[in-house]
Amino acid sequence: MKLILLVIFLAVCCPSIADDEYITTRKIDDLQYEGTLIRLHGDFEAAQKIEDALIENYTEPAGHVFALNTIITHLTWDERDTSYNEALLEHAEATIDWCTARIEDDPRSVLGHYYCGQAHFALSYYYGLTGSYYSAGRYGTRTIEYLEEALRLDPSLTDAKMHLGVAYFVADNLPPFVKMFSRVLWFIPTGNSEKSLPYLQEVIAEGFQYQDVARYIYSVLLLEGGDDELNLAIAQLTHLVASYPANPRFQIRLISLLLIEGYYEKTLEVANGFLGQDTVLEPEEVTLTRVWMTRAHMGLNQVEKAAALFDELDASFMELADELPEWSMTWHLLTKGQLHDLAKRRDEAKAAYRDILDIAASTYVNQLVIDAATTGLSQPYTLGN
Numbered sequence: 001m002k003l004i005l006l007v008i009f010l011a012v013c014c015p016s017i018a019d020d021e022y023i024t025t026r027k028i029d030d031l032q033y034e035g036t037l038i039r040l041h042g043d044f045e046a047a048q049k050i051e052d053a054l055i056e057n058y059t060e061p062a063g064h065v066f067a068l069n070t071i072i073t074h075l076t077w078d079e080r081d082t083s084y085n086e087a088l089l090e091h092a093e094a095t096i097d098w099c100t101a102r103i104e105d106d107p108r109s110v111l112g113h114y115y116c117g118q119a120h121f122a123l124s125y126y127y128g129l130t131g132s133y134y135s136a137g138r139y140g141t142r143t144i145e146y147l148e149e150a151l152r153l154d155p156s157l158t159d160a161k162m163h164l165g166v167a168y169f170v171a172d173n174l175p176p177f178v179k180m181f182s183r184v185l186w187f188i189p190t191g192n193s194e195k196s197l198p199y200l201q202e203v204i205a206e207g208f209q210y211q212d213v214a215r216y217i218y219s220v221l222l223l224e225g226g227d228d229e230l231n232l233a234i235a236q237l238t239h240l241v242a243s244y245p246a247n248p249r250f251q252i253r254l255i256s257l258l259l260i261e262g263y264y265e266k267t268l269e270v271a272n273g274f275l276g277q278d279t280v281l282e283p284e285e286v287t288l289t290r291v292w293m294t295r296a297h298m299g300l301n302q303v304e305k306a307a308a309l310f311d312e313l314d315a316s317f318m319e320l321a322d323e324l325p326e327w328s329m330t331w332h333l334l335t336k337g338q339l340h341d342l343a344k345r346r347d348e349a350k351a352a353y354r355d356i357l358d359i360a361a362s363t364y365v366n367q368l369v370i371d372a373a374t375t376g377l378s379q380p381y382t383l384g385n
Contacts, residue, residue, distance in 0.1 A: 028054070031062075034050065035047055035054070035066055039070060040243075040244050042244065044070065044074075048070075051070065054066055055067075061094055061095040064091040064098075064119075068088060068119065069118075077325055078325040079129050079325075079326065088123075088126055096120075099111070099113070100112075100116065103116065110150050113146045113150035113153065116142075117144075117145075117163060117164070118143075118163055121139075121140075121163045124138075124143055144168065147160045147167070158202055161207075162200065162213060162214045162217070165196045165200040166196070166217060168199070197221060212244075215240060216250070219232075219233040219234075219236035219240075234258065240254075245277070248285045252292075255267055255270050255271050258270060264300045268293060268296050271293045283323075284320050290312070291313065291328065291332055293309060294306050297309065301383050307343070314336065326363070330360070330373075333356050334356060337349045337351075337352030337381070338372075341376065342383070349376060350376070353373040353376040354377070357370070357373055357377075
């Protein structure tokens, strides 16, 4: 995905980011911070330049850790993408080689524990996605040990609590690790830990590099709560959309949450604003947004508008299927099945519901979709059910 970094961001944050001399003369902490902001803006090409500079110009593995966080960002959008597997393992190995040697020389090395914790987090995530839950749990445990030690040695290292907060959540949710941080990162995880949310709140309030990364994850973990917490999640995402308008993933995430919470008119308002902006959007971003808009029209009992919009996007969705995140397919099928039911095409509707349950037999599918498909097989969908 190629996105142009906002001119205003370049002017304020790093006006000469394209200048190699600018990059190589920056302090390592500032360069990591600027790289994280660039990634939040969705400009992965510029982020790659930061990553390369960190790896080439510094002996400590900040560049490898930056690369791991970028890879995880990609995989939380589409966990099917295996093109990053080799790079993830290589960057993790390089980081662990460095930090292990550093800790052996100095057991009180804050950086050694901090970087080792992040590398083990990435491996825990990787093995969770591949279904190796024992390895995921083992690396997750080591993540917690390393990062807690880094915090013990330097209580001011608030950023360590970002990965640590997620690691505690994962520890509470194994073996269904995959449900937490990839597929369900987009739709309602279950479970929590006593330290997850407080740690993330501290990073949002006092962190350096990961404040808004923590804000995003925090908004996701709020989704299991009541109305107050759900509204807080929407507020956090609204903040991210305003801060990083060039990043379509934040916008699509907000639109999907507004829809799921039943704010149908607001869903359409935000979606139309997103599609009407000057930034050139990728076809898959447009297609995903139109799926949510279709469902918003259904929620407003605007069946003709929903059916017309879905007819426009159905063919393009299937053409783009390989480019779309896996979680989107079952939402598309559910929309198709329910529209078939509303049009009294019962056989076609049941075929779509069966396709959903077939997919659910081999991979994770959001429980909301499974429940709707299961109900749809036993009784036709009607508006309001």
